[in-house]
Amino acid sequence: MALEPTLDRAPSRSLEDLTDSSLPIFEVEKVQLHFSISSDFVAAQVANNVLILALSTGRILRIDLDSPGDIDDIDLPKKPHEVGLIRYMFLDPSASHLIVTTTSGENYYLHTQSRQPKALSRLKGVCIETVAWNPSLPTASTREILLGASDGNVYEVFIEPSNEFYRREDKYLKAVYRVPDGPITGIWVDGIPDRPDVRRIIIATATRLFHFAGRIGRTGAEGSGSIFTKLFETESPTVHEVATKAGPVPSFLNISPDPPKKSAADEDDQNERAYAWLSAQGVLYGQLRTNSATSSLGSTIFNNSKMLPRSKLPVSESASGRRQPTQDPISNILLTQWHILCFLEGRIVAVQRLDEKVVYDQVVLKPSGTLLCLLSDQKQNTFWLLTTREIFEIVVTDEDRDVWKTMLAAQKFDQALQYARTSAQKDAVATASGDFLIGKKRYLDAAAVYGKSSRSFEQVALTFIDHGEQDALRKYLLTKISTYKKTSVMQRIMIASWLVEIFMSKLNSLDDTITTKAQLIEGTNTAETKDELGGIRREFQDFVHRYKADLDRKTTYDLINSHGREQELLTYATAINDSDFVIAYWIQRERWQEALDVLKQQNDPDIFYRYSSVLMTHIATALVDILMRHPDLNPRKLIPALLNYNADNSVPLAKNQAARYLNFCINQLQSTDSAIHNTLISIYASNPAPSESALMSYLSTQSLNAKPLYDTDFAFRLCIQHARVQSAVHIYSSMGEYGSAVDLALKHDEIDLASSVADRPTDTDPALRKKLWLAVARKVISQQGVGSIKTALDFMKRCDLLRIEDLIPLFPEFVVIDDFKEEICAALESYSRSISALDSEMDASAATAESIKDDIKALNKRYAIVEPGERCRVCELPLLSRQFFVFPSCQHGFHSDCLGRKVLEGSSLTIRGRIRELQASIARGGRREREARELDGLVAQQCILCGDYAIRMIDEPFVSEADDHNEWAL
Numbered sequence: 001m002a003l004e005p006t007l008d009r010a011p012s013r014s015l016e017d018l019t020d021s022s023l024p025i026f027e028v029e030k031v032q033l034h035f036s037i038s039s040d041f042v043a044a045q046v047a048n049n050v051l052i053l054a055l056s057t058g059r060i061l062r063i064d065l066d067s068p069g070d071i072d073d074i075d076l077p078k079k080p081h082e083v084g085l086i087r088y089m090f091l092d093p094s095a096s097h098l099i100v101t102t103t104s105g106e107n108y109y110l111h112t113q114s115r116q117p118k119a120l121s122r123l124k125g126v127c128i129e130t131v132a133w134n135p136s137l138p139t140a141s142t143r144e145i146l147l148g149a150s151d152g153n154v155y156e157v158f159i160e161p162s163n164e165f166y167r168r169e170d171k172y173l174k175a176v177y178r179v180p181d182g183p184i185t186g187i188w189v190d191g192i193p194d195r196p197d198v199r200r201i202i203i204a205t206a207t208r209l210f211h212f213a214g215r216i217g218r219t220g221a222e223g224s225g226s227i228f229t230k231l232f233e234t235e236s237p238t239v240h241e242v243a244t245k246a247g248p249v250p251s252f253l254n255i256s257p258d259p260p261k262k263s264a265a266d267e268d269d270q271n272e273r274a275y276a277w278l279s280a281q282g283v284l285y286g287q288l289r290t291n292s293a294t295s296s297l298g299s300t301i302f303n304n305s306k307m308l309p310r311s312k313l314p315v316s317e318s319a320s321g322r323r324q325p326t327q328d329p330i331s332n333i334l335l336t337q338w339h340i341l342c343f344l345e346g347r348i349v350a351v352q353r354l355d356e357k358v359v360y361d362q363v364v365l366k367p368s369g370t371l372l373c374l375l376s377d378q379k380q381n382t383f384w385l386l387t388t389r390e391i392f393e394i395v396v397t398d399e400d401r402d403v404w405k406t407m408l409a410a411q412k413f414d415q416a417l418q419y420a421r422t423s424a425q426k427d428a429v430a431t432a433s434g435d436f437l438i439g440k441k442r443y444l445d446a447a448a449v450y451g452k453s454s455r456s457f458e459q460v461a462l463t464f465i466d467h468g469e470q471d472a473l474r475k476y477l478l479t480k481i482s483t484y485k486k487t488s489v490m491q492r493i494m495i496a497s498w499l500v501e502i503f504m505s506k507l508n509s510l511d512d513t514i515t516t517k518a519q520l521i522e523g524t525n526t527a528e529t530k531d532e533l534g535g536i537r538r539e540f541q542d543f544v545h546r547y548k549a550d551l552d553r554k555t556t557y558d559l560i561n562s563h564g565r566e567q568e569l570l571t572y573a574t575a576i577n578d579s580d581f582v583i584a585y586w587i588q589r590e591r592w593q594e595a596l597d598v599l600k601q602q603n604d605p606d607i608f609y610r611y612s613s614v615l616m617t618h619i620a621t622a623l624v625d626i627l628m629r630h631p632d633l634n635p636r637k638l639i640p641a642l643l644n645y646n647a648d649n650s651v652p653l654a655k656n657q658a659a660r661y662l663n664f665c666i667n668q669l670q671s672t673d674s675a676i677h678n679t680l681i682s683i684y685a686s687n688p689a690p691s692e693s694a695l696m697s698y699l700s701t702q703s704l705n706a707k708p709l710y711d712t713d714f715a716f717r718l719c720i721q722h723a724r725v726q727s728a729v730h731i732y733s734s735m736g737e738y739g740s741a742v743d744l745a746l747k748h749d750e751i752d753l754a755s756s757v758a759d760r761p762t763d764t765d766p767a768l769r770k771k772l773w774l775a776v777a778r779k780v781i782s783q784q785g786v787g788s789i790k791t792a793l794d795f796m797k798r799c800d801l802l803r804i805e806d807l808i809p810l811f812p813e814f815v816v817i818d819d820f821k822e823e824i825c826a827a828l829e830s831y832s833r834s835i836s837a838l839d840s841e842m843d844a845s846a847a848t849a850e851s852i853k854d855d856i857k858a859l860n861k862r863y864a865i866v867e868p869g870e871r872c873r874v875c876e877l878p879l880l881s882r883q884f885f886v887f888p889s890c891q892h893g894f895h896s897d898c899l900g901r902k903v904l905e906g907s908s909l910t911i912r913g914r915i916r917e918l919q920a921s922i923a924r925g926g927r928r929e930r931e932a933r934e935l936d937g938l939v940a941q942q943c944i945l946c947g948d949y950a951i952r953m954i955d956e957p958f959v960s961e962a963d964d965h966n967e968w969a970l
Contacts, residue, residue, distance in 0.1 A: 023397050026183050026339075028359040031391040035071075040388040041372055045091035045098070048379045050112075051391075054086040060100070060110070060117075069830075076100070076108060087414035090131040090340040093378040094138035095256075097159065109169045111161040118161070122173040123147075126155065130253070132189040145226050146176070146201070148184030153177070154203065156228050172225065177232045181205050186253020186277070192290050199231060200288070200297070202275065204253035209277050209284065210237040211298030231680050238298025240305075245280040249329070252278040255288070256335040257378045274353065276340055281338055282309035285353060306341065308351060314361050316345045334374045334383055338399050342385065343371055346396065348385070354406040364392060384901050408432055413449070427454045438463065443472035451479020461729045474502045481547060492550040500545075500556055503540045504563035510536065540568060544575040553578075579604070583611055592619040600626050605633050620645055620657035627665050635665045635677050636898070646683050653694045659683050677710035678701075685718040685727070695719075695727045703734050725960040729753055746779045754779070764892060864888040873945060874898035900939045906949045911938060 043054035053061040058080040062072035076083065084104030091098050098110040100117060106123040108117040127150040141160035148154055154177040159170050186204035186624040201212040217230030256274040276285040286305030289297065310330055315323050327345075334341040339359065342349045346369060350360035364385060365371065375384040383394040404425055407416035413433035420426040430453035437446035445462065450460045457480065463525070464473040479496045510533040514526045542969040544551065553576065560569045566585070573581035579602050586595035596619060599611065606629065612877040615623045627633060642658035653659055662680040665671040684695035699715075702708045712731055719728035725748045732741035742754045864886045870879045872895045877887075879893045894902075900919075904912050922928055943949060959965060 024360065025397055025399055025401065026341075026348070026362075027395045027397070028348055028362055028364050028385065028392050029395055031393055033066075033391065041121075041386060042388075043086050043089045044098075044373055044375060044384075044386045045089045046375045046377045046382070047091045047093050048095035049377065049382075050091070050095035051384075052089060052091060054089055054100070054534075055082070056085060058083075058086065059757050060089075072115055074110065074117065076117055077119065078106075088128065090128070092133040092138070096138050097133075097142045099128065099131060099159075109159050109161070114161065118169045119160070119868060120170045121168055122170045123155075123157065126153075127151070127183075129185060130187045132187040135189060135191045135199075139443075143222070146187055146189055146228065148187040148203065150183040151207075152182060152184060154179075154184065154187065154232075156226050168566055174226045174229065176226060176228045177203070179203065179205055179208070179210070181207055184252035188253060188275070188286070190290075199228070200290075201228070201231070202253065202288075204251060204277050206249055206251040207242055207279065209240040209253075209279075209302075211239075212237050213292075213295060213297045217501050235295060237263060237297065238302060240284065240302045242284075243282040243418045244543075249280040250278055250331050252333055254278075254333055254335045254376070255378075256337060257376055259337065260381055274335055276333050276335050278330060280329070282312075283330065283333055283342065285335075285340060290372065306356070308356060310344075312356060313342060313344065313351070314348050314358060316347070326719065332371060332374045334376050334394075336376075336383065336396055336399060337381070338403060341374065341394065343374060343385070352402075354403065355409070357406075360404075374948055378563055384894065404429060404925070411436060426452070431455050434460075443467065443469040444475055447472040447474075447476035448479050451476050454485060468504065470502060474499065474506070477502070478543065479548070479792045491563075492547070493552060496550040497559065499543060500551065500559045503536065503543070504560060504565055504568065506536055507533065507540070507565060507568065508563055523789065537567075537571075540574075541571050545571050545817040548572075548575045579607055580610070583607065587611065587614055590618070593622070596622050596626065599623075600629075605630075605637075608633055609637045612638050613644050616641045616657070617648055620649075624657045624661045627661055628668075631669055635662070635669075635671060636673055639675060639679050642679060643682070650688055652689060653684065653687050656683065656687070659694075668670075670707055673844050674709055677708075678714050681710055681715045681717055685715075685722045685724050690722050692726050695724060699727055699730050699734070703730075708734065725750055726753060742932055751779065755790065844966075862888045864891055866893065872898050874902060885940045887940075887946070890943050890946045892943050892945050894944070896939070899944065902944050903939050903941075903949070906944070906952055914938065918968045 019110045034250060037055070039056040039059075041053055042056050042912075045052045049065045051063045051065055053063070055061070058076045058078075060072075060074040060076070062074060064070040076086070080086075080102075084102040085890065086100055087099050087103045089098060090101075096112045098112075100108040100110065105127055107120040107123040107126065107128060109120055110117045126147070128147050130148040131148050132146040132148075134145050136143055142158065142273070144156055144158055146154055146156055153175045155173055156176045157170050162169060180531065182205055184203060184205055186202070188202040190196040190200055192200060197215050197218075198213065199216050201210075203210040203212075211237050212231060214231045214235035216227040217391065218227050254276045272290055273288045274285060275288050276283050284305055284307050286301055289301055289304075292300065310327060313330070315327055317323055327684045330342045330344045332343040336350075338354070339350045339352055342351065343364075346365040347361060347363050349358060351358055365387065369387050372386040372388055375386065376382070377384075381396070383396065385392040385394060387450070399418055401421075404416045404419040407413070407419060408429055413429060413436065415428060416429045417433070420429050430449050434446045434450040434453055434455060435447060437443070443618075447464065447469075460476060461473060464476060465469075466603045477495050477499050481492055481499070484491050484495075486492075510529055514529050551572075556572055557569070560572060570582060570585050572578075573585070579598055581596050586592070586598065595611070595615065599607065599615070602608070608627065612623065612627075625637070638661070641905075642661065649656070657679060661678055662683070665676050666680065671677075680698065683696065684692075684698065687694075702710065705955045712735060716728055718724070719731065725744065729744055730743045732738070732744060733935040746754045825895075865885060866879060868880070870893055871877060872879050872884065873892050874894055875898050877895070879895070881895075883896040885896055885899055886892055900915070904915060907915070915938055917932050918938070921931050922935065942948065
């Protein structure tokens with residue numbers, strides 16, 4: 001036969017088609033083969049999108065449906081006349097392993113990666129009717145599988161492909177069970193979730209269905225021996241039996257495919273498959289439950305299974321439209337996810353498993369057509385019908401579209417809602433579910449359902465109100481508000497406000513119940529009501545946090561206040577971040593720490609300013625800790641709180657929190673605000689402690705600045721007001737008012753303080769210093785009195801400017817000279833020594849004056865002789881050629897202009913400028929004689945070769961740039 005590269009299948013459905021309810025759920029479409037068939041199909045299998053066809057000629061076609069052009073053409077090792085026709089083929093769900101059995105009892109194995117079938121020698125003569133694949137597939141080997149034979153035996157075999165010639169494919173074969181009533185028509189093995197050592201086995205015959213569940217026994221390495229023997233030996237089967245009928249009766253066992261990943265089924269449905277067993281009675285079907293691994297699991301499954309008899313299926317009609325007198329039985333079945341596909345009399349009839357409603361009835365084969373088999377792909381959820389010459393695909397579209405209706409009709413509302421897709425469908429389910437629950441007086445459950453339905457809001461609310469079900473009404477409103485969009489502002493605000501009212505009423509009712517029980521019956525246990533109260537409060541907290549944006553602030557406050565619910569007020573205020581209310585709430589109850597806990601979370605400075613006064617009074621340390629963590633605050637606005645604290649608390653300065661915060665602002669934040677500094681001075685000055693060390697330390701630090709940052713007048717008044725003499729004297733001194741500082745210190749009898757101030761004017765103003773010391777001496781003498789003149793005189797020695805004659809006027813008139821004659825004598829001796837020194841100095845001065853007079857007289861007689869060839873020491877031209885200067889002491893001569901130029905070059909800026917001014921004035925015709933004399937005096941002050949000019953020019957090189965360097969060459 002000629003093979004073409006393509007095979008046409010049913011076209012894939014788009015997403016739009018899948019959601020189009022106008023498309024039929026089932027449709028049988030003929031597959032167009034693009035290759036010629038020279039013989040009939042005798043067997044077929046499909047799995048994992050691989051279709052395998054067996055021809056009467058003994059050839060096997062393996063077609064990859066994803067790539068229809070990829071066709072493997074495989075031949076059995078022997079011709080059909082030697083081994084018989086291919087009777088059945090069995091393909092595992094992964095399409096990795098294929099077992100082929102022939103009419104003469106020959107069996108072959110073909111691996112997916114091989115094109116050469118291998119004979120299974122251990123199975124020779126075994127007529128295989130059905131295969132139960134290992135649930136652990138896919139693997140390289142088949143692992144342990146069960147075979148159902150026509151003689152009623154169940155065999156366990158382990159097949160492993162091998163390339164070695166002498167090695168058998170089937171590692172072992174063992175008969176593990178036998179049924180007495182004829183051939184086995186179906187067998188299935190699966191596992192129990194979370195029980196890897198437990199297997200469930202279902203065996204079908206024409207009249208009985210066996211269910212086994214138990215542990216398997218693995219011994220040694222994989223493939224070393226039977227694992228199912230233990231199960232069959234230790235477990236007794238659960239058996240479902242039907243009555244027999246005369247003649248051949250079709251019998252099949254079919255299992256539903258793997259649930260699709262997009263399935264909306266719940267977990268149980270996804271993990272549980274369905275089964276269907278065709279017998280003489282009809283189709284027995286049910287769920288293969290996995291919730292138990294005990295022997296009772298089979299009874300549970302069979303008790304919950306249903307029988308679909310032939311009588312429930314539509315009868316066949318003749319071409320004239322009349323019913324046929326005899327109805328053929330169902331000849332084959334398939335299971336989809338939700339339906340049973342029955343083949344009878346050339347028709348495909350689809351019955352929904354949930355309500356046994358026929359949803360599809362279509363003639364597929366002509367009366368002359370013969371069904372070969374019905375196939376399902378367990379992995380891909382595709383379904384096929386084959387005759388000896390044709391292939392049909394049963395296309396399934398949107399199979400679960402009507403499941404919600406069936407569930408709804410059965411009052412399985414949760415499942416119905418699970419499978420409802422559109423909003424209209426979900427609404428219909430919710431409405432029906434709510435009505436049902438109301439009828440059952442399950443109001444709370446109805447409230448949750450009604451909240452998601454389109455049932456009239458007023459109708460539902462009135463229903464709950466009429467029945468006095470406030471809890472159900474609350475639940476309904478909570479559900480309903482969640483369904484409104486954010487744009488439905490009015491509806492959300494209305495429902496939210498109503499909910500606040502309901503919550504408050506409920507809380508008050510519970511409080512009243514607790515109080516009433518406690519008063520009426522002593523020792524009554526109110527724990528249950530208290531637990532309910534706590535639950536409602538938590539529910540209210542969740543509500544306000546979730547819907548705070550939908551609550552009008554004023555309305556909500558008014559509602560809660562009208563019920564007197566302070567705790568709920570606090571809950572709402574906390575939820576909307578109304579820090580003012582929360583802090584004020586805790587302050588009113590003198591719960592200072594709770595107020596601080598809220599305050600520390602704030603970033604708004606105004607809140608700190610507003611509540612700092614009261615908190616500073618009661619919990620100053622913790623408040624200052626918080627304030628110091630907020631450098632963005634304006635300390636000036638906290639001054640009232642700090643002053644109130646200082647006025648109400650007489651604590652040592654070391655523990656004064658106001659002073660601590662102000663010092664932080666000054667030292668850490670480098671505040672230059674005079675109000676801050678003045679406040680700190682006020683706190684220091686007003687403190688009742690006698691020590692002025694803290695204030696003096698601050699003032700001393702400030703004195704290092706060019707200008708103090710505090711108001712000196714204000715500070716001085718405070719110091720005087722609070723008798724802080726030392727600090728006041730320091731302020732006077734820092735202002736340079738030493739006289740006032742000394743007077744203030746003396747006024748308060750602070751002699752040592754006055755003395756320290758009197759010493760501050762140093763050599764810059766000795767007269768002031770002496771004056772200050774005289775004031776101090778006057779105070780000392782007035783205090784010491786007549787009997788302590790000696791002490792006063794000793795005090796005088798502390799200042800080197802004071803003399804005895806300065807102090808004598810200060811003593812009283814009746815003081816006897818004997819009391820200080822030693823000091824007077826010492827002073828006179830000092831004066832005598834000074835007079836002698838002055839006489840010596842006067843004599844030396846007189847001698848110096850006479851010497852100067854003699855020099856002046858000699859100057860008038862000095863002269864210098866200028867020779868005719870004498871030259872200027874600067875320009876080397878004849879000196880007598882123009883006006884010149886001659887220095888008699890050194891006999892050096894210079895032209896006046898040459899000397900003036902040199903003096904200008906070496907003079908300071910001041911002299912240079914003056915010389916130029918005089919030259920300009922003379923040139924303009926000013927006072928020539930006086931200016932000329934001054935100019936000559938400046939120019940001819942000294943010889944430029946012998947005086948200071950020559951010394952200043954010592955760093956100038958001998959050879960200038962203008963000189964000829966060759967003249968100096970050696």
